Amino acid sequence: MPVSKETLDSIALSEKEYQLIVERLGREPNEVELGMFGALWSEHCGYKHSKALLKQFPSRARQVLVRPGEENAGVVDIGDGLAIVMKIESHNHPSAIEPFQGAATGIGGIVRDIFTMGARPIALMNSLRFGPLSNPRNRYLFHGVVGGIAAYGNCLGIPNVGGEIFFADCYSDNPLVNAFCLGIAKKENLVKSRAYGEGNLLMLVGADTGRDGLHGASGLASRTFEGDTELRSAVQVGNPFLEKLLIEACLELARTDWIVGMQDLGAAGLTSACVESAARGNGGIDIDVLKVPRREKGMTPYEVMLSESQERMLILVKKGYEAQVKALFDRWELRSDIIGRITSNGIARVREGEKLVAEVPIGLLTSPPVYLRRVKPPSWIEGLQKINLSSIPDMSPRKANKALLTLLASPNIASKHSVYRQYDHQVGNNTVVLPGNDAAVLRIKGTKKAISLTTDGNARYCYLNPYLGGAIAVAEAARNLVCTGARPLAITDCLNFGNPEKDDVYYQMKECIAGMARTCRELRIPVISGNVSLYNETRGRAIYPTPVVAMVGIIEDVSKHCTAEFKHEGDYVYLLGCTQVADSSIGGSEYLQVIHGTVKGSPAIDLNLEKRLQRCCLEAIKKGIIKSAHDCSEGGLAVALAESCLLGGVGFTSFDLYFESRLDAALFGEAQSRIVVSVSPEHAWLLEKLADRWEVEALRLGIVSGKRLIIKGFIDLSLNELGKAWWNGLANFFK
Numbered sequence: 001m002p003v004s005k006e007t008l009d010s011i012a013l014s015e016k017e018y019q020l021i022v023e024r025l026g027r028e029p030n031e032v033e034l035g036m037f038g039a040l041w042s043e044h045c046g047y048k049h050s051k052a053l054l055k056q057f058p059s060r061a062r063q064v065l066v067r068p069g070e071e072n073a074g075v076v077d078i079g080d081g082l083a084i085v086m087k088i089e090s091h092n093h094p095s096a097i098e099p100f101q102g103a104a105t106g107i108g109g110i111v112r113d114i115f116t117m118g119a120r121p122i123a124l125m126n127s128l129r130f131g132p133l134s135n136p137r138n139r140y141l142f143h144g145v146v147g148g149i150a151a152y153g154n155c156l157g158i159p160n161v162g163g164e165i166f167f168a169d170c171y172s173d174n175p176l177v178n179a180f181c182l183g184i185a186k187k188e189n190l191v192k193s194r195a196y197g198e199g200n201l202l203m204l205v206g207a208d209t210g211r212d213g214l215h216g217a218s219g220l221a222s223r224t225f226e227g228d229t230e231l232r233s234a235v236q237v238g239n240p241f242l243e244k245l246l247i248e249a250c251l252e253l254a255r256t257d258w259i260v261g262m263q264d265l266g267a268a269g270l271t272s273a274c275v276e277s278a279a280r281g282n283g284g285i286d287i288d289v290l291k292v293p294r295r296e297k298g299m300t301p302y303e304v305m306l307s308e309s310q311e312r313m314l315i316l317v318k319k320g321y322e323a324q325v326k327a328l329f330d331r332w333e334l335r336s337d338i339i340g341r342i343t344s345n346g347i348a349r350v351r352e353g354e355k356l357v358a359e360v361p362i363g364l365l366t367s368p369p370v371y372l373r374r375v376k377p378p379s380w381i382e383g384l385q386k387i388n389l390s391s392i393p394d395m396s397p398r399k400a401n402k403a404l405l406t407l408l409a410s411p412n413i414a415s416k417h418s419v420y421r422q423y424d425h426q427v428g429n430n431t432v433v434l435p436g437n438d439a440a441v442l443r444i445k446g447t448k449k450a451i452s453l454t455t456d457g458n459a460r461y462c463y464l465n466p467y468l469g470g471a472i473a474v475a476e477a478a479r480n481l482v483c484t485g486a487r488p489l490a491i492t493d494c495l496n497f498g499n500p501e502k503d504d505v506y507y508q509m510k511e512c513i514a515g516m517a518r519t520c521r522e523l524r525i526p527v528i529s530g531n532v533s534l535y536n537e538t539r540g541r542a543i544y545p546t547p548v549v550a551m552v553g554i555i556e557d558v559s560k561h562c563t564a565e566f567k568h569e570g571d572y573v574y575l576l577g578c579t580q581v582a583d584s585s586i587g588g589s590e591y592l593q594v595i596h597g598t599v600k601g602s603p604a605i606d607l608n609l610e611k612r613l614q615r616c617c618l619e620a621i622k623k624g625i626i627k628s629a630h631d632c633s634e635g636g637l638a639v640a641l642a643e644s645c646l647l648g649g650v651g652f653t654s655f656d657l658y659f660e661s662r663l664d665a666a667l668f669g670e671a672q673s674r675i676v677v678s679v680s681p682e683h684a685w686l687l688e689k690l691a692d693r694w695e696v697e698a699l700r701l702g703i704v705s706g707k708r709l710i711i712k713g714f715i716d717l718s719l720n721e722l723g724k725a726w727w728n729g730l731a732n733f734f735k
Contacts, residue, residue: 002028010215011038017369024364032302032350032358036365039268039306040275043534046368049500050532053372053510056517057527063489064526070280071193072113072264073183074528076490078554080447083187085119088127088180088455088494088550090533095177098235099144103177104152105238105310110181111156112264115247116313118191118254119183122430123442124153124423126163126179127455127494127548131172133411133733138167141175149179150422155240156247160423161442162435163455167411173538178494178531180455180550184444191254193263195274195316195342196281200260202274202340203315203322205329206246208295212236213269213308242311242334249332250313256328258321265312271305273314274340275348279366284347287340289357301357305350316342371500378504385464387587387601395595395664400714403595404638405725407668410594413635414729415646436647437564438480438631441555450558452486454551458634459544461603464588466508468603470515470547472672475610476633477551478523482614483629483675485562485621486553491520493530493549498542500534508545509534516547522607523614525551562621564630565648571627571704572684573644573652575637576691577613577673578606579699583662585669590634595664605672609696613673616694625679625686632674638667638715640676641701642722645709651719653710654702667714678704 008018011034021037022028029037040046047054059067065083066075073087091106107124114121126149131138153160163180195202213236250262261281263273270292274285289304299307315336317325322338329336343349348365350358395403407413420435432450433441439454456477462469478488495513498505520527536543555561566573586592587601620626628648632640645652659666679687684700691698702711707719 003034011035012042013038017041020369025360030358032305033360035302035306036271036358036360039271040365041368044267045272047532048368049371049506049534050495050509051370053513056513058517058520059526059528061526064528066528068527068529072116074490074492075190076528077187078449081186082444083185083190084451084552085114085117085183085185086490086492086550086552087113087529088178088492088548089113089531090494090496091177091179092175092496092533092536094235095145095175096141096173099141100148101235101237103145103148105236106177106179107149107152108238108240108243108310109266110179111158111243112266112313114181114183115250116191116193116262116264117185118189118251119185120251121158121181121183121247122428123182123453124158124160124180125453125455125550127457128163128165129171129176129459129546130167131169132167135172138172139734145175145177146419146422152238152240154424156244157427159425159427159431161425161431161440161453162420165416165419166459168459168544170541170543174536174543176496176536176543176546178548180492182453182552189254191262193261193277194281195261195277195285196283197260197318197342198344199319200342201317201319201322201338202285202287202342203317203325203336204292204339205313205315205334205336207239207242207309207311208293209304209307210295210309211299211303211307214303214306236308236310238310245332245334246311246313249329249334253325253328258325259315259317261316263314265314267308269305269307269309275362275365277314277316278348278362284343284345284362285340286343286349288351288353290353291337291339293335293337301350301352373506375503375507375510377507384600385602387584389583392596394662397663397714400663400667401717403668404642404715404717405721407590407594407635407639408642408722408725409729409732410590411730411733412590413639415727416730417727418731432558432561433484433563438483441484441561443558448557450555450561452481452484452553452555454480455548456480457546457548459546460588460599462508462512462545462547465602466511466545467515468605470512471519471607472603472605473547473549474516474519474523475605475607475672476631477549478525479614479631479675481551481553482618483562483564483631484555485560485618486555487618488523488525488551488553491525491527491549491551493527493547495530495532496536496543496546496548497534498537505542512545512547519607522611560622560624562626562629564644565628566644566650566652566678566704567627567648569650569705571678571680573676573678573701573704574687575699575701576617576675576677576696577609578671579697580660581665581669581671583665585671586665589636589668589670591636591664591668610673612694612696613675616691616696617675617677620687620690625683625690626677627680628678630676632676633670636668636670638711642709642726644676645719646723646726649719650704651706651708652702653705654712655700656712657701663714
């Protein structure tokens, strides 16, 4: 074979894929061409194992302006001539090697995806996964990732308004760092990334090009970690101050008619930016790498084309306007260089002065093989889903207090305020609901509207039942938005899995996507963008299947938004939705994991009930009937009540309640489709009438009162005791 297996491994191409390249090209590719194929045929750029599955997602809706794959991010219309631009991306593998820079450049990359479309970034969120904090290495990764996110985002002046953090053994040495960014633009100012128009120019703007990030897309993000392989050079280094200048300059440029488009340089650097732009515009490109400014000597064309140096943008300039564009960037003290031109021949040509170093049809580079396989459920999953409840003793009433305090102090449930306070979440003065609620809320200046945003996904559910876990991820994200008074608009997702070449991992991915797609259709929420991160394995051990859903909703009147905390003594507290849970609801729960050290069972969800519940709650908020709403999820009913008490600084006393199920299931089971709400006594009948109309059960649990959480006969704890566990739970792991 003319190319060694080691070379192909370094760019994540198989021998069969190399032979396919030779066959399609009609010859053997040279070094630069092979590097370009490796990058664009990588899993990170080419979606070889997921593209066929992703077609299940619904992406069409009246409000959708840009659908998945059409541009760098998805776009939805929110009225008043405005559009929301949103995207979530992973930076998992770089963060496992260099947690600070890996996470920081993950923020930089997702922000560029937004402003390259002419939208001002106004909010960041993250979905993070780590191994147990009892492990020093995991604590190092945790501190580095959080520090990198804070450092880069705070320097940019973009509020980080929350997200989620989850801990499990499977993420040791393989943390997940999923970064979400949302921007806003006038619809007429939206910019595309399509390279078209014979003779139009390619301008590179921003940082000089170095060797950092080489093989980031094809190496780090498209294969598993192997032993002590040195991959540190594949991690990029960020400069947020330079990116801030790029944001302002590019947004100013977007308001002119001097360009045909913009494209950020992320994974695969110049190769991806130029080739994908040309593919979208049905054109070609002609580049001279000698015109690319460099910060290191002796760089080869291969290194220039595949470098992933950060803070770089490709500007597609109309011929004749290059002087005006350069003057704009000069004013912002940003270097800009013409490095090539757009052609109409559909060919990617790369030159080094007079020497031609690559010549490949655009269509070949952007058409990797697509793999769709039939797989059976793994043999181990049936045993995992079966749970013998008789072998797990029910909780006695006298142990309920201790169990609740233990759960509140668990890292997966405890308050994440020690993380959030490192982020500037109020810069810009748009944040209405701060981190720590079911979802964040930001006002849209110049209108009465607000947007609500959340990230969600319980990977433990997906491990036990990938189909239902995927369905619940979408349903719970929507429920979080509804609890703030927002109507869900659109989804961007980040699908994190192990090695898809293994049957059990491919099965997990296939089932998760199918479950998510079904819930999207049932709830009528389109998927408008996203990212797939595969090969999340270290030394042969895969992570849980972890589909993360980032969802945005609209609140027509910001004054009518809702929050999770109890507000006034004397208010009645209701449980809407599933009011009597099955014993099996402890399966896959945080309670079963923390108290009994077991991960078993299977989640369940009734999507018809979920739809009715969400519409009922949303109508109740719009009509001003309810004062608070809180999704009942991890930790079950008792934890949801405790959180609403702690956030509001006021207690709760139950009425005499009758539980049909086991006590542990009633208090800590994680049945779906449940929302805890509070309502003034004079509005209680309105809530009950509304619930009856939507065919949703409404169980009156008790009354907001005092400074204790009392569930008669079972739990009696002061807010001070609850607060010590919940507020300090995460921080106690670092003492």
